[in-house]
Amino acid sequence: MKRTTLVLGACGQIGTELTLTLRAKYGNDAIIATDIKEPSLIELKEGPFEILDASDAMGLRAICEKHNVHTVYHLVAMLSATGEMFPMKAWDLNMKSLLHVLELAKEKVIEKIFWPSSIAVFGPTTPKQNTPQQTVMEPSTVYGISKLAGERWCEYYFNKYNVDVRSIRYPGLISWKSQPGGGTTDYAVEIYYKALEEGRYTSFLSKHRALPMMYMEDAIRATIELTEASSENVKVRSSYNLAGISFDPSSIGTSIKKMVPEFELNFKPDFREEIAASWPESIDDSAAQLDWGWAPKYDLEAMTEAMLTNLRAKLQLS
Numbered sequence: 001m002k003r004t005t006l007v008l009g010a011c012g013q014i015g016t017e018l019t020l021t022l023r024a025k026y027g028n029d030a031i032i033a034t035d036i037k038e039p040s041l042i043e044l045k046e047g048p049f050e051i052l053d054a055s056d057a058m059g060l061r062a063i064c065e066k067h068n069v070h071t072v073y074h075l076v077a078m079l080s081a082t083g084e085m086f087p088m089k090a091w092d093l094n095m096k097s098l099l100h101v102l103e104l105a106k107e108k109v110i111e112k113i114f115w116p117s118s119i120a121v122f123g124p125t126t127p128k129q130n131t132p133q134q135t136v137m138e139p140s141t142v143y144g145i146s147k148l149a150g151e152r153w154c155e156y157y158f159n160k161y162n163v164d165v166r167s168i169r170y171p172g173l174i175s176w177k178s179q180p181g182g183g184t185t186d187y188a189v190e191i192y193y194k195a196l197e198e199g200r201y202t203s204f205l206s207k208h209r210a211l212p213m214m215y216m217e218d219a220i221r222a223t224i225e226l227t228e229a230s231s232e233n234v235k236v237r238s239s240y241n242l243a244g245i246s247f248d249p250s251s252i253g254t255s256i257k258k259m260v261p262e263f264e265l266n267f268k269p270d271f272r273e274e275i276a277a278s279w280p281e282s283i284d285d286s287a288a289q290l291d292w293g294w295a296p297k298y299d300l301e302a303m304t305e306a307m308l309t310n311l312r313a314k315l316q317l318s
Contacts, residue, residue: 001068004032006110008054008097009075010044011035014116014170014219016178018073021220023047032067041178054097064109071112071227074101080120081272082182083143094146102153105163113165114227117151117239119212120144121169124278131280133241133287140278151238158237166226167239168219171283174303175216176310184272184279188213188252191265192307195256196317200264203249204272210251210281214244215298215306222294229292236287243283244296245303255304 005022009015010033020043022031028047036053039045048067052059054076063069076097083090104110122131123138139145147169157163172185176192187203194201205211222242226234253265288294298306311317 002030003070004030004067005071005073006032006034006064006067006069007073007075008034008052008060008101009077010049011037011039011041012075013175013178013181014173014216014223015073015075016041016044017175017216017220018075018223019044021224025224032063032069034063054100055093057100057103060100061104061109064104069110072101072104072110072114073223073227074098074113074115077116077146078143079181079183080118080141080143080275081184081186083146084141084271084275087142090142091146094143095149098150098153102157102163102165105165106157106161111164112227113163114223115150115154115165115167116223117147117167117169118144119169119171119279119283121148121151121239122278122280126280128281130282130284131241132284133236141275155238164231165237166229166234168222168226168242168288169239169283170219170242171212171214171244173214173216173219174307176307176314177216184275185211185213187249191249191252191256192304192311193315195260195263196308196311196315199260199262200266201253202266202268204268204270205249205276206269206273207250207267208248209273209276210246210248211276211279212243212246212281212283214242214296215303217306218244218296218298221297222288225294226288226292233292235291240288240291241283241285242288242294243285244298245300246282247300251300252304255300256308259304259308
């Protein structure tokens with residue numbers, strides 16, 4: 001029986017695009033998509049799709065055995081802003097699901113895991129500029145705490161049981177194909193929609209709150225490149241820093257005005273401002289560059305052009 005790849009959380013912002021990209025590359029039948037709910041995007045149903053609660057260890061095992069799964073992309077998580085409203089649910093989901101996948105790899109049911117970490121592992125005491133690969137980590141959110149714990153578990157399973165697990169610390173991700181899912185960096189997606197639909201946007205982060213960001217196409221490419229890299233080139237088994245673009249709400253507003261001159265940007269910071277203030281402003285990803293050849297393709301201007309052009313078509317705007 002042919003080995004397959006499993007995507008957990010395939011209906012999420014990252015999962016949707018990763019699933020479609022992998023299917024375009026390897027064929028629909030080679031990629032098994034799962035989520036806790038039916039997909040709203042019909043394209044996800046064009047290949048194998050199963051309803052699965054990723055915290056259900058037996059259900060997860062059954063799907064891996066049924067489809068002869070080789071590689072698991074584990075994208076299930078409750079994100080930063082939502083996690084602060086439901087901290088125990090966030091911890092339970094984020095940790096249980098990861099440990100279930102790690103155990104399957106330990107038992108040789110599966111062979112390879114990709115699991116995303118986040119810049120949320122960093123905290124107020126972390127260096128803000130060019131945050132190093134190895135540095136102080138004192139996360140201030142339950143999401144960040146769970147991601148830091150997950151990094152330690154990943155490295156532990158690699159060192160103790162030789163589990164082939166790979167990870168990236170994602171910055172804020174920006175995509176036109178799917179809506180964001182409750183993160184602190186969501187403003188950088190919402191702002192494009194509002195620019196086209198209403199001509200104005202009120203940012204929940206302050207004017208100069210710079211954060212590391214990345215266009216989704218770069219993030220998906222990085223995810224697949226790392227997962228498919230030779231094992232000897234994957235030298236970090238906790239999680240790799242990954243950099244794309246760093247900007248603040250004011251800068252993204254300026255880039256939008258070049259294509260939408262009438263756009264108005266206002267500011268009304270809320271509780272997410274405090275979360276963002278604890279995160280880095282820019283990331284040093286030299287380890288990823290050196291080990292597996294990472295390099296981003298999109299800068300802010302290229303991303304803004306791609307976002308507005310694709311959203312105009314998606315929203316059927318002239």
